[in-house]
Amino acid sequence: MKEAVAGELAAAYDSSVVDQVRAGGYHFAAGRLTLHLAREFGFCYGVDRAVDYAYQARRRFPGRNVFLTGEIIHNPHVNQRLRDNGIRFLSDPDERPETLGADDVVILPAFGVTVEEMAQLAAQGCTLVDTTCGSVLNVWKNVTRYAQDGFTAIIHGKVKHEETRATASQALKFPRGRYLVVLDKAEAGVVCDYIRHGGDREAFIARFGAASSPGFDPDVDLVRVGCANQTTMLMSESLEIGEMVGAAIADRYGADARPQHFRAFDTICSATQERQDAVTALLDEQALDLMLVVGGYNSSNTCNLARICADRISTFHIADPECLISADEIHHRPVGAPSTTRGREQTTRGWLPPGRVTVGLTAGASTPNNIVGQIIKKLEEFCR
Numbered sequence: 459m460k461e462a463v464a465g466e467l468a469a470a471y472d473s474s475v476v477d478q479v480r481a482g483g484y485h486f487a488a489g490r491l492t493l494h495l496a497r498e499f500g501f502c503y504g505v506d507r508a509v510d511y512a513y514q515a516r517r518r519f520p521g522r523n524v525f526l527t528g529e530i531i532h533n534p535h536v537n538q539r540l541r542d543n544g545i546r547f548l549s550d551p552d553e554r555p556e557t558l559g560a561d562d563v564v565i566l567p568a569f570g571v572t573v574e575e576m577a578q579l580a581a582q583g584c585t586l587v588d589t590t591c592g593s594v595l596n597v598w599k600n601v602t603r604y605a606q607d608g609f610t611a612i613i614h615g616k617v618k619h620e621e622t623r624a625t626a627s628q629a630l631k632f633p634r635g636r637y638l639v640v641l642d643k644a645e646a647g648v649v650c651d652y653i654r655h656g657g658d659r660e661a662f663i664a665r666f667g668a669a670s671s672p673g674f675d676p677d678v679d680l681v682r683v684g685c686a687n688q689t690t691m692l693m694s695e696s697l698e699i700g701e702m703v704g705a706a707i708a709d710r711y712g713a714d715a716r717p718q719h720f721r722a723f724d725t726i727c728s729a730t731q732e733r734q735d736a737v738t739a740l741l742d743e744q745a746l747d748l749m750l751v752v753g754g755y756n757s758s759n760t761c762n763l764a765r766i767c768a769d770r771i772s773t774f775h776i777a778d779p780e781c782l783i784s785a786d787e788i789h790h791r792p793v794g795a796p797s798t799t800r801g802r803e804q805t806t807r808g809w810l811p812p813g814r815v816t817v818g819l820t821a822g823a824s825t826p827n828n829i830v831g832q833i834i835k836k837l838e839e840f841c842r
């Protein structure tokens with residue numbers, strides 16, 4: 459079946475333009491444009507596999523309803539193509555997941571689903587096509603171990619992100635399992651203060667109530683903690699948060715007792731790390747006028763690539779080629795804005811400098827090459 463869909467996938471998502479730029483040493487020049495492409499960008503192994511499985515599922519079950527629980531990955535073009543292929547989305551308001559049964563096929567996305575959702579679909583007898591990425595499963599394994607051993611999982615992630623919701627649910631498989639989600643170093647700092655000194659329990663619960671397991675009690679549940687993260691976070695920040703929490707534990711219980719109170723595993727996936735490393739190398743090696751970062755506005759790993767770039771250089775996070783209106787006008791998501799879909803787009807004029815211009819380009823793990831290729835062609839057109 460894999461061979462049967464290979465041609466369809468290549469036609470939908472490959473790009474001869476990207477192949478040429480790669481063959482040219484990730485460098486492209488035309489007119490007044492010089493373009494440097496990051497050496498790792500675009501579809502990761504987990505996304506590749508998830509999309510492949512979805513196409514295979516549509517072929518394997520021709521007469522049956524095939525559903526996705528929600529977006530398979532955070533790229534609007536890929537999701538739309540799946541809709542065009544007849545795959546329905548259970549997250550749509552007119553779908554009724556509770557009516558599904560043995561005749562129905564449900565594809566689980568690359569970032570997984572919660573333990574409850576999985577159990578519910580299995581209980582209804584649906585045929586499940588599980589595309590959960592192995593790197594996400596690795597995080598679940600660690601969180602499960604924490605829960606078994608009575609350690610609270612402190613998850614660096616976005617509390618509403620599908621992957622983080624699924625990961626947090628793993629902690630609740632065991633009676634002693636607890637979780638607490640922290641978005642960034644500022645939130646981790648609040649948690650570390652509480653670990654060190656205790657504090658206003660009710661205020662803590664009010665602040666983190668929606669980001670913690672039911673009945674979370676910081677006086678009890680921050681005594682033994684293990685760190686984990688959403689696989690697509692900024693690696694440097696996840697590592698710093700792990701160190702912050704470990705230091706707070708050592709301050710509270712003494713360095714010798716740290717192993718009894720603290721565990722940590724680096725659960726950033728290798729694809730995320732490679733894309734972050736590659737864009738950092740690009741910024742180090744090339745004198746760029748600006749960076750374009752391509753990917754869905756709700757794609758966590760794309761937003762983090764944009765953060766890395768924006769710290770160093772003028773950066774535009776764009777969803778697709780349609781964002782490039784002209785050499786004067788660009789539509790983009792403000793870097794650092796909440797990760798949502800198109801609602802928060804802004805327009806900037808005069809984004810492409812006159813004269814010779816050197817542009818850096820990268821794309822998040824859910825962006826197919828055909829989108830990257832179309833962007834290169836548009837840049838070429840603007841710089842004739």
Ligand code: SF4
Pocket residue numbers: 502503504505568569591592593594689690727728729730759823
């Ligand atoms: S970003 Fe990482 S964890 Fe997510 S699907 Fe890709 S490889 Fe898997």
